Amino acid sequence: xxxxxxxxxxxxxxxxxxxxxxxxxxxxxxxxxxxxxxxxxxxxxxxxxxxxxxxxxxxxxxxxxxxxxxxxxxxxxxxxxxxxxxxxxxxxxxxxxxxxxxxxxxxxxxxxxxxxxxxxxxxxxxxxxxxxxxxxxxxxxxxxxxxxxxxxxxxxxxxxxxxxxxxxxxxxxxxxxxxxxxxxxxxxxxxxxxxxxxxxxxxxxxxxxxxxxxxxxxxxxxxxxxxxxxxxxxxxx
Amino acid sequence: xxxxxxxxxxxxxxxxxxxxxxxxxxxxxxxxxxxxxxxxxxxxxxxxxxxxxxxxxxxxxxxxxxxxxxxxxxxxxxxxxxxxxxxxxxxxxxxxxxxxxxxxxxxxxxxxxxxxxxxxxxxxxxxxxxxxxxxxxxxxxxxxxxxxxxxxxxxxxxxxxxxxxxxxxxxxxxxxxxxxxxxxxxxxxxxxxxxxxxxxxxxxxxxxxxxxxxxxxxxxxx
Amino acid sequence: xxxxxxxxxxxxxxxxxxxxxxxxxxxxxxxxxxxxxxxxxxxxxxxxxx
Numbered sequence: 063x064x065x066x067x068x069x070x071x072x073x074x075x076x077x078x079x080x081x082x083x084x085x086x087x088x089x090x091x092x093x094x095x096x097x098x099x100x101x102x103x104x105x106x107x108x109x110x111x112x113x114x115x116x117x118x119x120x121x122x123x124x125x126x127x128x129x130x131x132x133x134x135x136x137x138x139x140x141x142x143x144x145x146x147x148x149x150x151x152x153x154x155x156x157x158x159x160x161x162x163x164x165x166x167x168x169x170x171x172x173x174x175x176x177x178x179x180x181x182x183x184x185x186x187x188x189x190x191x192x193x194x195x196x197x198x199x200x201x202x203x204x205x206x207x208x209x210x211x212x213x214x215x216x217x218x219x220x221x222x223x224x225x226x227x228x229x230x231x232x233x234x235x236x237x238x239x240x241x242x243x244x245x246x247x248x249x250x251x252x253x254x255x256x257x258x259x260x261x262x263x264x265x266x267x268x269x270x271x272x273x274x275x276x277x278x279x280x281x282x283x284x285x286x287x288x289x290x291x292x293x294x295x296x297x298x299x
Numbered sequence: 300x301x302x303x304x305x306x307x308x309x310x311x312x313x314x315x316x317x318x319x320x321x322x323x324x325x326x327x328x329x330x331x332x333x334x335x336x337x338x339x340x341x342x343x344x345x346x347x348x349x350x351x352x353x354x355x356x357x358x359x360x361x362x363x364x365x366x367x368x369x370x371x372x373x374x375x376x377x378x379x380x381x382x383x384x385x386x387x388x389x390x391x392x393x394x395x396x397x398x399x400x401x402x403x404x405x406x407x408x409x410x411x412x413x414x415x416x417x418x419x420x421x422x423x424x425x426x427x428x429x430x431x432x433x434x435x436x437x438x439x440x441x442x443x444x445x446x447x448x449x450x451x452x453x454x455x456x457x458x459x460x461x462x463x464x465x466x467x468x469x470x471x472x473x474x475x476x477x478x479x480x481x482x483x484x485x486x487x488x489x490x491x492x493x494x495x496x497x498x499x500x501x502x503x504x505x506x507x508x509x510x511x512x513x514x515x516x517x518x519x520x521x
Numbered sequence: 522x523x524x525x526x527x528x529x530x531x532x533x534x535x536x537x538x539x540x541x542x543x544x545x546x547x548x549x550x551x552x553x554x555x556x557x558x559x560x561x562x563x564x565x566x567x568x569x570x571x
Binding site (some may be wrong): 101102112164269272287 | 523525527528530531532534535537538542543547551554556560561563564565
Binding site (some may be wrong): 132187209 | 496
């Protein structure tokens with residue numbers, strides 16, 4: 063299950079680190095300071111990247127949920143769990159940076175704006191995913207339940223957004239249907255940050271999937287050794 | 300279709316004989332209304348929006364008690380397997396349970412509402428017909444999501460308080476919309492002002508009913 | 522304007538989150554790899570003994 067060949071992870075991490083260095087350079091030295099908000103606006107590049115990567119995770123989780131229910135192949139369950147966990151990490155970062163940005167700009171840590179509300183509810187839904195995961199023992203059953211949870215959570219997103227948008231929004235809209243609303247150097251900085259975060263996402267997802275696969279392998283080997291069901295060293299996900 | 304109807308009849312009759320779910324829902328709903336009344340400082344005027352919030356807190360929390368019990372009877376007697384061996388399809392079972400939950404919630408609300416009007420003022424009474432519409436939409440949305448996750452928690456190994464934790468995050472938009480619409484109704488707004496809320500609520504209900512039917516085969520199989 | 526403070530805080534939060542998560546998963550991975558190696562060694566020993 064785990065290839066014994068040369069581990070490409072150091073190479074991937076080095077590439078990601080280089081991308082991040084480029085992103086930091088682009089954000090702080092290439093992109094100009096914003097006229098109204100000033101320097102704080104530089105939070106934006108990583109904030110939006112985190113948000114998009116989080117959304118990518120949850121999309122992956124939903125797709126692998128559907129794939130699991132259709133194929134009943136546990137590898138989709140592993141992928142889904144890995145994606146949700148990474149998505150949760152990035153959603154936390156989005157909420158944290160959003161609050162730290164909102165305080166100086168809107169003068170409030172939190173407002174019930176559509177995007178903020180959606181991120182928060184998403185966070186709750188996918189945190190609940192792990193509570194559910196911990197509550198079911200049987201592998202197949204857990205996979206099916208978690209798949210449903212991931213799909214339901216993803217399906218909920220547009221409704222949450224729609225319902226929250228009926229309130230007034232103060233969140234800036236950067237990407238509209240008719241094009242992007244910012245200066246070219248800023249766009250470069252954003253794109254480089256996005257690339258960096260996408261690479262990081264890939265590294266993390268790969269690592270998380272490997273960890274889950276290893277835990278699975280350990281379970282199988284322990285079973286083969288015919289030891290007592292190891293409560294003490296039950297693989298933690 | 301006929302066997303789904305039989306499940307509905309069976310559940311209603313069992314509830315009539317030993318009204319476990321109804322008593323839990325009503326008692327909890329009443330308690331919440333009283334607690335919230337105590338929590339609001341005496342002499343505070345209850346605005347329409349506050350009233351709506353209080354009403355929906357009571358309804359949401361009492362309904363989760365009823366939803367949590369929707370598969371209890373089958374689990375106790377191990378007859379979920381029997382039900383699934385019968386000609387009843389998983390989709391039929393989901394639909395039947397959803398209908399039962401809808402009915403229970405409606406009945407509980409019939410009792411919770413009068414107490415709400417007693418405690419928080421009968422000025423809200425004139426908005427009853429419009430309120431019924433919101434309740435109907437919210438009940439079916441709650442029932443769709445709740446039945447789906449009640450089935451999941453019934454199959455989980457450690458399921459204390461699992462249902463609220465899975466259920467509340469998902470229905471949060473529904474609760475928010477119901478509160479907003481009810482607040483407007485209590486304030487005497489005409490239908491066009493809150494109809495967009497009702498539309499989104501209907502969309503929520505439709506989506507989750509559809510999802511429930513689609514995945515019920517996978518949920519009940521394990 | 523002490524908005525720079527918020528800028529620094531936000532970037533610190535991001536870096537802390539990313540490196541923290543990398544560290545946690547990395548250590549988890551190492552722990553599992555060690556355990557896996559041990560198990561495989563034990564299995565090869567029991568199978569050789571038979």
